[in-house]
Amino acid sequence: QVQLVESGGGLVQAGASLRLSCTASGRTFWSYTMGWFRQAPGKEREFVSTINWSGGSTYVADSVKGRFTISRDNAKNTVYLQMNSLKPEDTAVYFCAAKHGTRAYSLRDDYDYWGQGTQVTVSS
Secondary structure: OOOEEEEOOEEEEOOOOEEEEEEEOOOOHHHEEEEEEEEOOOOOOEEEEEEOOOOOOEEEOOOOOOOEEEEEEHHHOEEEEEEOOOOHHHOEEEEEEEEEOOOOOOOHHHOOEEOOOEEEEEEO
16 A cells, blocks of 8 residues: 655746655555646546656656656655646646556556645646
C-alpha cells in the first residue's frame, strides 16, 4: 500500500510558475512509476505527465509540453511537477498517482494509487 500526499498548489496569475510535490509513504518508492493527472470542473481526469522508476523515461501531454517538467527524488520519496508559463486553462485539481512497474504509463486506469489532489488556479 502506498499513500500519496500532494502539495504546492495555489492561486497564481497567468504566466507564473508553481512546483507541485507528491510525497509517498513506504520504502519502495523507487519501484513505482509516478504520474500526474488533472481534473477541471465538469471534465474528466486527464493525463499530464509520467516518469518511470529511474527517471530515465518521461512523457508529458501535448497540452503542457515545453511548459511542465516532471522529476523525482527517490531518496526523498518525492515526485515533482514544475509548471511554468501557467495559463487559465491549466486550472484544475492536480493528482499524483503511483503504479508498481518499470516503464512510464499514461493511462489513468494503469495506476493503482492516488493522492487526494491539490488545487491549482490560474487567473487571467
